[in-house]
Amino acid sequence: EVQVVESGGGLVQPGRSLRLSCAASGFTFDDYAMHWVRQAPGKGLEWVSGISWNSGSIGYADSVKGRFTISRDNAKNSLYLQMNSLRVEDTALYYCAKDVRKQQLVGWGLDYWGQGTLVTVSS
Amino acid sequence: SYELTQPPSVSVSPGQTASITCSGDKLGDRYACWYQQRPGQSPVLVIYQDNKRPSGIPERFSGSNSGNTATLTISGTQAMDEADYYCQAWDSRTGVFGGGTKLTVL
Numbered sequence: 001e002v003q004v005v006e007s008g009g010g011l012v013q014p015g016r017s018l019r020l021s022c023a024a025s026g027f028t029f030d031d032y033a034m035h036w037v038r039q040a041p042g043k044g045l046e047w048v049s050g051i052s053w054n055s056g057s058i059g060y061a062d063s064v065k066g067r068f069t070i071s072r073d074n075a076k077n078s079l080y081l082q083m084n085s086l087r088v089e090d091t092a093l094y095y096c097a098k099d100v101r102k103q104q105l106v107g108w109g110l111d112y113w114g115q116g117t118l119v120t121v122s123s
Numbered sequence: 124s125y126e127l128t129q130p131p132s133v134s135v136s137p138g139q140t141a142s143i144t145c146s147g148d149k150l151g152d153r154y155a156c157w158y159q160q161r162p163g164q165s166p167v168l169v170i171y172q173d174n175k176r177p178s179g180i181p182e183r184f185s186g187s188n189s190g191n192t193a194t195l196t197i198s199g200t201q202a203m204d205e206a207d208y209y210c211q212a213w214d215s216r217t218g219v220f221g222g223g224t225k226l227t228v229l
Contacts, residue, residue, distance in 0.1 A: 035218065037166075045158070045166065045209050047218030059216030062124060100171050106213045109156030109171030116165065 002026035002112045004096045009117030012086055020117060022079040022096030030054075030074035033099045033107055036081050038092035039116075048094070049081065050105050057105040064090075086121045093118050125214035127221035134227045141197040143224045145210030148191060153212050155193035157186060160223075161206045169208075170195060202228050 008020040022034070035050040049060045049070040058070055069082040079096055093116040099107035127147045135141035145155060155173055158166040168177050170186035173193065183198045193212075197204055205228045210221040 037218075037220075044207075044223040045160075045211075045220045047211070047220055050216075050218060057216060059218070061217060095165060100168070100177070105216055108154055108175075109168045109177075109211070110158075110166070111168045111171070111177055113165040113167075 002098070004098060004112055004114040006094060006096045006114045006117035009094060009119045011120045011122065013123050014086060014088055014121055016086055017082070017084045018086060018119060020081040020083065020094055020096075020119070022114060024077045024079065024096075024098070027098065027112075029077040031102050033057075033101070033103065033105050034072060034079045035097045035099065035107075035110060036070065036079075037095045037097055037110070037113075038090075038119075039095070040089075040092040043092075046092070050099075050107075051079070052105040053103040059105055083119070086119075088121050091119060091121045125212075125217070125219050127210055127212060127219055129208075129210060129221040129224045131222070132225045132227065134229060135197075135200045137202060137228055138199055141200045141204070141226060141228075143195045143197075143208050143210075143226065145193040145195075145221050146191055147193075147212060147219075150191050150193055150212060151189045153214075155186070155188045155210055155212045157184075157193075157195045158209045158211065159204075159206045160209065166209065197226075200226075200228055204228060
């Protein structure tokens with residue numbers, strides 16, 4: 001059974017940092033691109049960042065570029081999101097998701113999602 | 124930056140056909156996909172690569188994409204289909220979601 005489980009969320013002050021993790025199982029992790037998607041309370045989905053199977057291709061939303069860094073450890077079947085200089089507007093539920101398409105960052109659709117981890121940025 | 128536009132809401136009677144549109148510049152030149160999200164739940168992929176259904180998604184869900192518009196069609200809509208629906212596509216190496224459409228079955 002395919003599973004992705006996010007962790008690392010919490011309450012953090014503006015300007016501070018947080019690192020999210022995503023543990024994947026039930027599929028060949030290093031065959032697929034992985035993505036982070038967030039959803040602010042009561043709002044729609046926002047794609048945050050994605051990384052190809054071998055970390056050779058990475059993308060970021062303009063809203064997080066220069067502040068967030070995505071990475072993966074294929075040996076540990078894990079995806080990460082380092083979030084620096086956090087802002088109040090980064091408050092959201094952060095989802096980790098797997099793409100249907102193998103290898104490529106630009107995918108076909110996200111077919112497995114975790115339950116999300118909540119990040120709250122507030123003083 | 125690339126934008127995808129969806130109607131905020133669509134209403135449909137049970138058993139009828141619901142159509143939800145997603146508009147973007149030359150959207151037909153790229154793949155579109157669709158997600159269903161029920162309240163309090165994670166999104167579920169219902170259509171990928173314009174018109175393909177993942178395993179487990181009912182046949183009443185179908186998709187098309189041409190010109191500037193992608194369309195999600197739900198035939199024989201059921202009460203359980205009431206949810207928010209989001210389209211998504213790619214602009215270079217950036218993923219883009221539409222603003223979402225609330226489907227009401229009444």
